[in-house]
Amino acid sequence: MSHIVQIEAQVRDPVAIRAACSRLQLPEPHLGSAKLFSGLREGWIVQLSGWRYPVVCNCNSGQVDFDNYEGHWGARSRLDAFLQRYAVEKTLIEARRQGHSVVEQSLADGSVKLTVNVAGGAS
Amino acid sequence: MKTIEIIVAPDGNTRAETFGFSGQSCREASRFIESALGKATNETLKPEFHQATGSQQQSTRQ
Numbered sequence: 001m002s003h004i005v006q007i008e009a010q011v012r013d014p015v016a017i018r019a020a021c022s023r024l025q026l027p028e029p030h031l032g033s034a035k036l037f038s039g040l041r042e043g044w045i046v047q048l049s050g051w052r053y054p055v056v057c058n059c060n061s062g063q064v065d066f067d068n069y070e071g072h073w074g075a076r077s078r079l080d081a082f083l084q085r086y087a088v089e090k091t092l093i094e095a096r097r098q099g100h101s102v103v104e105q106s107l108a109d110g111s112v113k114l115t116v117n118v119a120g121g122a123s
Numbered sequence: 124m125k126t127i128e129i130i131v132a133p134d135g136n137t138r139a140e141t142f143g144f145s146g147q148s149c150r151e152a153s154r155f156i157e158s159a160l161g162k163a164t165n166e167t168l169k170p171e172f173h174q175a176t177g178s179q180q181q182s183t184r185q
Contacts, residue, residue, distance in 0.1 A: 004138065004139070004140045004141075004166070004167040005138070005139045005140075005153060005156075005157055005163050005165070005166050005167075006136070006137075006138055006163065006164050006165040006166075007136065007137040007138070007139060007156070007157055007160045007161050007162065007163050007164065008136060008161050008162045008163075008164045009135040009136055009137060009160060009161045010160070010161035010162060013159075062161060080133055080134045080135060081133070082135075083134060083135025084131050084132065084133055084134065084135045086135065087131045087135050087136075087137050087160055088131050090159050090160055091129055091131070091137075091156060091159065091160065093159075094155050094156065094159040095155075095156075098155055107130075109133075110132075110133040111130050111131060111132050111133060112130070112131045113128065113129070113130050113131075114128070114129040114130075114131070115126055115127075115128055115129075116126060116127040116128075116129065116156075117124065117125075117126055118125040118126060118127060118152050
């Protein structure tokens with residue numbers, strides 16, 4: 001049997017957050033609290049390019065808090081790029097942890113395709 | 124060859140598709156991806172499954 005699964009992104013792994021920031025050439029993230037316009041938030045602090053307030057990733061809930069005032073205080077595309085890269089890095093980490101090899105490919109529509117070759121085990 | 128193809132959209136949402144598995148093993152194989160990335164919002168069984176079992180085409184889970 002084969003199947004297709006849609007997955008709604010959650011951000012829970014500091015290692016993948018760090019890898020995503022490095023890949024996107026963002027400042028190194030740090031654990032702490034940050035003031036957003038709407039109040040103080042705690043978690044992993046990520047500073048996106050051109051954003052007035054940082055993004056705060058709560059790795060316990062998987063939630064990402066941000067305040068970009070509908071784009072006036074930072075372009076949504078920067079956050080999307082971070083979320084995409086996080087998902088890619090997290091997949092690479094987990095696939096390798098399972099002993100699988102992975103091939104990464106950028107697609108014309110801006111998506112990233114990861115092909116995981118499942119080694120042994122499951123048949 | 125057994126593979127899992129993962130497409131990460133520009134907004135970070137992800138679609139995982141399995142190839143070359145038999146029985147329930149595709150679910151087991153891809154579970155680590157689902158649990159690693161977030162919450163599975165929809166699951167579609169592919170045609171080869173229906174040809175073999177004739178079961179319902181789509182199931183949704185939260």
